Amino acid sequence: MLAVESATETAAVALADEEGVLGSMVLARGRRHTETIAPSIDWLCRRLGVRLGDVDALAVDVGPGLFTGLRVGVGTVQALAFALDVPVVTASSLEILAHGVFGAGMAAGTVVVPVVDARRAQVFSTRYWEIDGTLTEIGNEAVWSPEELAADLAPVGEPLVLAGNGALRYRSLLEEVPGSLLAGPAFSSPPVMALAELGVVRALAGDVVDGAAVTPRYLRQADARINWEQRIPARVGRAGGR
Amino acid sequence: MSTPSSAAPAGGGAGILGIETSCDETAVAVVSAEGEVRSSVVSSQIELHAAYGGVVPEIAGRAHLELLPAVLARAFSEAGLARRGPALAAVAATSGPGLIGSLLVGLSEAKALALAWGIPFVAVNHLEGHLFAALLDHSGPGRPDPPWPLVVGLVSGGHSLLISMEGPGRYRLLGGTLDDAAGEAFDKVARFLGLGYPGGPAIEQAAAGGDPGAFSFPRAMLDDGLELSFSGLKTAVVRTVEKNPDASNEDVAASFQQAVVDVVVAKVVRGAQAVGAGAMCLGGGVAANGPLRAALGSAGEELGIPVYLPSRAMCTDNASMIAAAAWWQLEHLGPSPLDTAADPNLPLRLLR
Numbered sequence: 388m389l390a391v392e393s394a395t396e397t398a399a400v401a402l403a404d405e406e407g408v409l410g411s412m413v414l415a416r417g418r419r420h421t422e423t424i425a426p427s428i429d430w431l432c433r434r435l436g437v438r439l440g441d442v443d444a445l446a447v448d449v450g451p452g453l454f455t456g457l458r459v460g461v462g463t464v465q466a467l468a469f470a471l472d473v474p475v476v477t478a479s480s481l482e483i484l485a486h487g488v489f490g491a492g493m494a495a496g497t498v499v500v501p502v503v504d505a506r507r508a509q510v511f512s513t514r515y516w517e518i519d520g521t522l523t524e525i526g527n528e529a530v531w532s533p534e535e536l537a538a539d540l541a542p543v544g545e546p547l548v549l550a551g552n553g554a555l556r557y558r559s560l561l562e563e564v565p566g567s568l569l570a571g572p573a574f575s576s577p578p579v580m581a582l583a584e585l586g587v588v589r590a591l592a593g594d595v596v597d598g599a600a601v602t603p604r605y606l607r608q609a610d611a612r613i614n615w616e617q618r619i620p621a622r623v624g625r626a627g628g629r
Numbered sequence: 630m631s632t633p634s635s636a637a638p639a640g641g642g643a644g645i646l647g648i649e650t651s652c653d654e655t656a657v658a659v660v661s662a663e664g665e666v667r668s669s670v671v672s673s674q675i676e677l678h679a680a681y682g683g684v685v686p687e688i689a690g691r692a693h694l695e696l697l698p699a700v701l702a703r704a705f706s707e708a709g710l711a712r713r714g715p716a717l718a719a720v721a722a723t724s725g726p727g728l729i730g731s732l733l734v735g736l737s738e739a740k741a742l743a744l745a746w747g748i749p750f751v752a753v754n755h756l757e758g759h760l761f762a763a764l765l766d767h768s769g770p771g772r773p774d775p776p777w778p779l780v781v782g783l784v785s786g787g788h789s790l791l792i793s794m795e796g797p798g799r800y801r802l803l804g805g806t807l808d809d810a811a812g813e814a815f816d817k818v819a820r821f822l823g824l825g826y827p828g829g830p831a832i833e834q835a836a837a838g839g840d841p842g843a844f845s846f847p848r849a850m851l852d853d854g855l856e857l858s859f860s861g862l863k864t865a866v867v868r869t870v871e872k873n874p875d876a877s878n879e880d881v882a883a884s885f886q887q888a889v890v891d892v893v894v895a896k897v898v899r900g901a902q903a904v905g906a907g908a909m910c911l912g913g914g915v916a917a918n919g920p921l922r923a924a925l926g927s928a929g930e931e932l933g934i935p936v937y938l939p940s941r942a943m944c945t946d947n948a949s950m951i952a953a954a955a956w957w958q959l960e961h962l963g964p965s966p967l968d969t970a971a972d973p974n975l976p977l978r979l980l981r
């Protein structure tokens with residue numbers, strides 16, 4: 388299992404098998420994902436003595452997050468899936484964050500709130516709750532302003548763990564929420580090891596898709612800005628001979 | 630940075646897989662060492678962007694990622710290649726210039742493919758691809774060298790350059806546009822006349838029914854130097870139509886097109902004479918224009934200088950030209966590192 392995570396400024400890859408994670412490479416400020424992901428995969432495989440040809444499943448973080456980062460991660464995994472002829476496990480960045488926090492251990496009854504920075508004074512978020520030892524989403528992934536999110540969390544009344552670069556960026560606001568606790572910088576980006584572990588579990592359960600079908604979760608419409616100004620007016624008065 | 634080291638069989642029927650995603654075409658092609666195009670698939674996003682009158686970067690980036698798997702699979706099956714261990718010598722992709730969010734899709738996928746198959750990766754300059762488009766049908770590694778130097782008029786929506794190719798990787802800039810690119814002028818005039826987007830084919834079609842001598846539009850610096858300029862021409866079109874509201878779109882389009890053709894041909898010919906070119910070439914989307922191709926062809930005949938024209942499909946953005954340029958690059962400069970960046974402003978390496 389090769390896992391690729393690039394939903395935030397971090398670029399990370401990991402290799403894992405049924406027994407656990409074999410190794411990972413995390414570049415916390417790897418923002419230039421196109422430049423770092425392929426060499427990271429190459430390096431990690433060499434150091435661990437793993438041939439890419441022996442990888443039999445891939446896992447990828449499909450976001451929400453940084454659009455360009457997601458395109459590099461998803462594009463890389465699409466191409467690897469094609470060339471290696473292997474299936475892909477997809478997971479959302481918020482889900483990976485929640486699993487990472489859950490895996491680090493927390494008190495029963497705690498609500499995990501992953502928060503990924505969406506830029507333009509917005510965040511992506513949802514909620515997870517442990518039910519009988521498994522993590523279950525109890526909300527929907529959505530775009531929030533930090534103020535709206537804080538207001539929405541205030542009446543929850545359960546202990547809350549907030550994690551992710553969005554939580555850290557708007558910490559002064561979110562720390563005001565009663566019962567909230569902030570996960571540290573280790574959970575700034577979705578932990579790639581949690582993705583690799585999740586990937587192994589899902590691949591064994593047959594919860595896989597074809598690489599060609601993997602697309603990022605943008606959760607926001609494309610910004611329809613044109614790269615030139617419309618400087619000359621349209622001809623008026625006459626119908627154009629088309 | 631290390632590159633995958635296991636060398637693929639050079640030649641021996643192996644191909645180079647090229648990927649092009651710099652603007653609004655998602656393209657994949659397989660080209661053999663002999664310059665034979667085994668497959669060339671281009672999926673255009675024109676309809677996605679037509680409503681906006683230009684390419685929208687974020688929409689283009691998303692579309693490339695969605696379209697690429699199907700385009701890749703088709704190019705692969707048309708070339709008769711197997712997914713595991715295909716007979717490829719390298720995987721190439723455009724690394725610039727272009728839209729950053731689009732470039733990185735093709736670049737990331739090409740690196741991953743090269744890594745997975747253990748073959749070299751080659752990053753290609755999009756402009757170099759256009760320069761080699763004309764050579765696809767005429768030359769290639771393993772075939773006789775073209776009669777260097779070649780003078781190429783690279784005319785597209787983003788560029789208007791006059792370049793002397795002295796060999797692979799050896800380019801001299803003879804001139805460029807001082808303002809708008811030729812294709813940009815086509816797009817703006819087409820939009821002004823209400824002819825739609827993209828402007829090149831729209832103008833050519835309208836012009837076919839018009840009189841190219843109906844209006845005498847300016848031909849900037851026609852008799853002087855190797856630089857080009859199209860913004861005065863565009864302004865003249867707007868003014869002329871305002872003064873003659875009854876002028877037909879056909880006549881305006883034909884007269885505008887003739888002015889562009891006259892200027893481009895004059896500059897390519899002057900450049901060719903200045904460097905003693907062995908042949909004259911065209912490249913870029915505007916090189917698909919019929920009257921321009923015909924005019925350069927007859928100029929070449931008159932002067933006894935061969936003219937190499939890319940097929941119309943090779944004028945607009947495609948991946949065959951990227952794979953063709955990659956063959957030359959691999960042979961003369963070797964593979965590119967896996968940490969190669971996508972560079973929206975990647976310059977063409979020029980001789981001084």
Ligand SMILES: [Zn+2]
Pocket residue numbers: 755759785913914945946
């Ligand atoms: Zn182009």
